Amino acid sequence: MVGKTEVNIYIGTTSIYTCLGNKFETLAAMNRGRGGLSFNKQFSMFTGSLEVEMMETYTRFESLMIDQLIEVLSRTNIKLSDPSVQLIISTTKGNVELLEEDVDHPSERTFLYTSAELVAARFSASNPPIVISNACISGVSSFVVARELLLSGRFNHAVVVGCDVLSEFITSGFASFKSISEKPCRPYDAQRDGLSLGEACGAVVLTTDISRAVSPYIRLAGGAITNDANHISAPSRTGDGLFYAIRSAMAEAGLSADDIGFVNSHGTATRYNDEMESKALALSGLNTKPLNSLKGHIGHTLGASGVVETVLAVEQLRQGYIVGTYGFKESDLPHPLAISSGKQKITKACCVKTASGFGGCNAAIVLEGSDSAKLTTENHNILPQKVNVVAKYTLPQSDKAFADYIRVEFKQLGESNLKFYKMSDMSKALYIAVERLLAIEGFSEIEPTRRAIILANRSASIDSDIAHQQIVSQRLPEGPSPAVFVYTLANVSAGEMCIRHKIQGDNTFFIENRDSGLAEDYARLLIARDRADAVICGWCEYLKGEWNVDLKLLKKIYD
Amino acid sequence: MEQLIGELKEHLIEELNLEEITPEDIDSEAPLFRDGLGLDSIDALEIILILEKYYGIKLSNSAEAKPIFYSVKTLAEYIMKNRK
Numbered sequence: 001m002v003g004k005t006e007v008n009i010y011i012g013t014t015s016i017y018t019c020l021g022n023k024f025e026t027l028a029a030m031n032r033g034r035g036g037l038s039f040n041k042q043f044s045m046f047t048g049s050l051e052v053e054m055m056e057t058y059t060r061f062e063s064l065m066i067d068q069l070i071e072v073l074s075r076t077n078i079k080l081s082d083p084s085v086q087l088i089i090s091t092t093k094g095n096v097e098l099l100e101e102d103v104d105h106p107s108e109r110t111f112l113y114t115s116a117e118l119v120a121a122r123f124s125a126s127n128p129p130i131v132i133s134n135a136c137i138s139g140v141s142s143f144v145v146a147r148e149l150l151l152s153g154r155f156n157h158a159v160v161v162g163c164d165v166l167s168e169f170i171t172s173g174f175a176s177f178k179s180i181s182e183k184p185c186r187p188y189d190a191q192r193d194g195l196s197l198g199e200a201c202g203a204v205v206l207t208t209d210i211s212r213a214v215s216p217y218i219r220l221a222g223g224a225i226t227n228d229a230n231h232i233s234a235p236s237r238t239g240d241g242l243f244y245a246i247r248s249a250m251a252e253a254g255l256s257a258d259d260i261g262f263v264n265s266h267g268t269a270t271r272y273n274d275e276m277e278s279k280a281l282a283l284s285g286l287n288t289k290p291l292n293s294l295k296g297h298i299g300h301t302l303g304a305s306g307v308v309e310t311v312l313a314v315e316q317l318r319q320g321y322i323v324g325t326y327g328f329k330e331s332d333l334p335h336p337l338a339i340s341s342g343k344q345k346i347t348k349a350c351c352v353k354t355a356s357g358f359g360g361c362n363a364a365i366v367l368e369g370s371d372s373a374k375l376t377t378e379n380h381n382i383l384p385q386k387v388n389v390v391a392k393y394t395l396p397q398s399d400k401a402f403a404d405y406i407r408v409e410f411k412q413l414g415e416s417n418l419k420f421y422k423m424s425d426m427s428k429a430l431y432i433a434v435e436r437l438l439a440i441e442g443f444s445e446i447e448p449t450r451r452a453i454i455l456a457n458r459s460a461s462i463d464s465d466i467a468h469q470q471i472v473s474q475r476l477p478e479g480p481s482p483a484v485f486v487y488t489l490a491n492v493s494a495g496e497m498c499i500r501h502k503i504q505g506d507n508t509f510f511i512e513n514r515d516s517g518l519a520e521d522y523a524r525l526l527i528a529r530d531r532a533d534a535v536i537c538g539w540c541e542y543l544k545g546e547w548n549v550d551l552k553l554l555k556k557i558y559d
Numbered sequence: 560m561e562q563l564i565g566e567l568k569e570h571l572i573e574e575l576n577l578e579e580i581t582p583e584d585i586d587s588e589a590p591l592f593r594d595g596l597g598l599d600s601i602d603a604l605e606i607i608l609i610l611e612k613y614y615g616i617k618l619s620n621s622a623e624a625k626p627i628f629y630s631v632k633t634l635a636e637y638i639m640k641n642r643k
Contacts, residue, residue, distance in 0.1 A: 178604065234600045418597040421578035478611035482604040483576070 010213030012205030019048035048198025048299035136357030139306020162307030186327030198299020222252030239279030267293020296326030359495030
């Protein structure tokens with residue numbers, strides 16, 4: 001359980017595929033100030049779409065991931081068949097377009113883990129893949145999780161792959177939030193009116209063995225995940241959640257604002273996201289650092305964005321100058337940022353990469369280049385923390401229909417919370433289970449940023465996905481319901497708990513085939529490495545009227 | 560107008576999943592987006608859908624929605640003027 005104290009994590013081989021092409025094509029286009037968004041007739045909006053050469057027996061989503069994995073693995077002798085290598089897959093919606101075929105009977109391939117296993121099998125992976133579905137922070141989350149697993153000494157290398165493809169499911173959902181830009185999106189610009197969606201795939205090899213790293217060396221020096229605990233879809237008005245993520249990632253890296261050369265932000269170009277980021281960066285003391293968003297070039301590529309943009313951040317650190325923010329001219333932000341509008345030299349070889357997403361989640365990582373890093377081994381100086389299971393609760397099964405059962409359970413709590421009835425069924429089941437768990441032992445003594453929630457399930461959010469796809473398929477003139485769409489991300493249920501119980505620390509959602517104990521295992525790592533003092537963890541499944549919610553509350557033991 | 564207000568309350572309860580709230584519980588002149596009904600930005604988007612679905616009104620700019628969405632009464636007045 002104890003993290004090794006002398007471990008560095010380096011970036012190995014990397015590859016991406018975006019609407020601007022492969023890694024070098026994408027970087028070259030960005031260096032020349034070119035964007036890749038174009039009008040997509042199928043979805044009636046500007047998107048960054050890909051041409052995909054499909055592989056036999058694989059879907060578009062899977063073909064893209066296999067392609068990128070072949071690309072990174074062919075240039076290293078690290079193999080997924082080696083037990084010391086862990087594959088981590090980041091996606092929000094995977095093969096969700098398959099729901100269009102038969103919405104009431106989702107095929108096996110609609111389940112993220114089925115798809116992940118097929119990809120892992122293609123490379124004879126030794127370990128079962130880890131799938132992270134954490135809304136728009138999934139990609140950055142994957143690096144944070146990879147970092148924790150590598151520091152724990154369980155694996156020597158990790159291969160992170162992030163991918164999402166567009167379908168009417170996704171485009172109509174974002175349209176229902178009125179968050180799609182009329183034109184190609186313009187991050188931070190005063191004229192910005194929303195985001196543009198894109199599809200992309202990226203893969204990164206992370207290694208603790210410098211002889212396998214790619215020179216010039218870049219370290220994954222720190223990372224953190226937090227929650228706003230404010231709203232499931234609206235960005236925080238204060239920016240505190242993202243600020244906590246940046247602060248914690250920089251503390252991990254042992255760096256201060258002075259050491260940072262540039263910030264690659266989420267920068268979706270929605271009015272509220274960009275404003276929130278400006279506040280968080282001001283709180284972090286990073287508002288004077290050169291900053292760029294790549295969403296204007298390639299769109300918001302969802303579960304791929306954190307991976308693809310990190311690969312591009314690494315390349316910008318290596319070339320010593322950053323690219324501009326496509327579409328940006330002048331800003332009207334409450335806290336001015338040093339937004340880069342064109343190629344710009346950087347003086348320090350360190351980058352902070354951030355992301356924020358539905359469910360109120362935020363993530364930040366720190367990438368440290370070799371000339372600023374003395375490449376000394378990390379010394380975490382963290383004493384191993386002991387962990388106690390202080391409460392367990394399993395939501396009982398019932399003969400009653402879920403709606404009737406859960407209403408009675410909620411009434412028994414004897415409170416009125418008008419939000420409860422608006423939640424997805426999975427969120428309702430989790431809500432009751434967490435109330436009962438915390439009634440056994442609460443965590444009011446724990447500071448909000450030291451509280452975490454780590455969950456896993458099999459179906460992700462397929463129950464809500466079906467509800468949304470049913471509406472999409474009806475092609476109603478008024479369009480789909482945002483109140484349904486928002487729950488088509490499993491981590492939004494965790495986000496509801498963050499709001500309810502003021503959980504501002506890590507909130508990660510894993511997708512698995514069955515409960516392997518991964519959520520608890522990761523929760524234990526967080527406490528062991530002193531990244532949290534109390535963690536709600538366990539299994540949270542709800543699909544078509546059947547539920548299985550099995551939770552534990554872990555706490556640090558104080559000597 | 561009274562009939563429209565009653566109908567609107569029914570739609571709000573149905574479409575915004577305001578379980579355990581009856582039309583009588585909703586004060587037509589009280590702010591919708593304060594503590595009373597606990598409505599939020601997602602509910603505001605759902606109200607835009609109600610306007611289109613039941614009254615054929617397209618409200619594209621959510622900035623203009625604020626004064627219109629103040630209360631059930633202001634909503635009803637707007638519908639009276641703009642319904643198709």
